[in-house]
Amino acid sequence: MMNGQQPIVPKHVAIIMDGNGRWAKERGLPRTIGHSKGVEAVRRAVKAAGEAGVEYLTLFAFSSENWSRPENEVSDLMGLLRRFIRRDLAELHRANVRIKIIGDRENLKGDILPLLIEAEETTRSNTALTVIIAFNYGARDEISRAVKRLVEEVGAGRLDAASITPDMISAQLDTADIPDPDLIIRTSGEERLSNFLLWQAAYAEFVFLPGYWPDFDANMFHEALRIYSARDRRFGGLAEQQAAAAG
Ligand code: FPP
Numbered sequence: 030m031m032n033g034q035q036p037i038v039p040k041h042v043a044i045i046m047d048g049n050g051r052w053a054k055e056r057g058l059p060r061t062i063g064h065s066k067g068v069e070a071v072r073r074a075v076k077a078a079g080e081a082g083v084e085y086l087t088l089f090a091f092s093s094e095n096w097s098r099p100e101n102e103v104s105d106l107m108g109l110l111r112r113f114i115r116r117d118l119a120e121l122h123r124a125n126v127r128i129k130i131i132g133d134r135e136n137l138k139g140d141i142l143p144l145l146i147e148a149e150e151t152t153r154s155n156t157a158l159t160v161i162i163a164f165n166y167g168a169r170d171e172i173s174r175a176v177k178r179l180v181e182e183v184g185a186g187r188l189d190a191a192s193i194t195p196d197m198i199s200a201q202l203d204t205a206d207i208p209d210p211d212l213i214i215r216t217s218g219e220e221r222l223s224n225f226l227l228w229q230a231a232y233a234e235f236v237f238l239p240g241y242w243p244d245f246d247a248n249m250f251h252e253a254l255r256i257y258s259a260r261d262r263r264f265g266g267l268a269e270q271q272a273a274a275a276g
Contacts, residue, residue, distance in 0.1 A: 036258035039211035042078060043087035043161075043233070045225055046070070048217025048241030061105045066243035068109050072117070075126065077250040079158040085207055086160050089225050093133065093167035107141055110164070114144045118151060125157035131203035132166030133174065161207060168227035175201035204229055212257045216242045216249075234260045 046067060053063030071088060078086040091106055098106075121128065128148040145164060178201050182188035199205065209229045215221070218239045222230060236253040238245075261268055 038082045041085035041210045043210040043213045045215040046242040052241035052243040070245040077247040089163045125155045127155040127159045128152045129161045132164045167224045
């Protein structure tokens with residue numbers, strides 16, 4: 030749906046950054062080079078999102094299932110995230126970017142959790158783009174943790190099970206204070222959600238781009254925004270109602 034000639038900018042864009050390994054393989058390079066090129070693409074994505082006027086950008090950095098990758102690849106990915114926070118935090122803070130982390134924080138070893146918390150604390154009051162890093166994140170795990178908390182409330186007699194609503198479930202998720210994603214982009218041509226934001230994606234538009242993540246740039250971002258702008262979002266209602274609501 031177009032708003033005059035102006036493309037509609039989604040408030041929240043979430044990205045499944047896929048294809049680092051294939052990008053490297055096609056060049057006869059080790060997978061780790063694909064991941065480090067992927068970090069450069071992260072920087073371009075943050076810049077492009079901020080410049081486009083997007084308010085929330087969620088990046089799927091490490092899934093709860095990624096621990097099953099070979100140990101050296103897991104430690105490469107941890108190292109890259111660590112270096113990203115160490116090197117880029119000051120610049121992101123200067124750019125008024127707020128960083129938030131979603132995912133399971135229990136049982137994380139070493140300095141990675143303190144670093145992520147430092148990034149959140151430092152940028153807490155910033156008001157430009159919010160960058161949400163999904164780390165040790167799996168949507169089923171997130172929903173299970175939310176359900177456990179609600180069941181505990183019921184068990185303690187503080188909550189009546191019959192009164193549980195979808196909003197109350199949303200409020201228990203890691204994304205409690207973040208609006209649902211409007212647009213979910215996945216690179217590398219794979220067309221799956223892979224346990225990412227399952228609950229929050231209920232009305233998201235999906236755009237699958239053929240390029241690999243290390244090649245992601247402002248052009249690819251704008252291509253996804255153009256595709257999004259041309260979509261007719263109805264949220265279960267009728268197109269006419271959406272047009273009326275938009276004024
Ligand atoms: C997918 O490629 C990418 C990942 C599993 C990790 C993405 C992580 C980064 C880009 C670096 C750290 C993140 C931040 C926010 C600084 P793949 O390995 O699954 O590629 P393949 O499917 O081609 O093998």
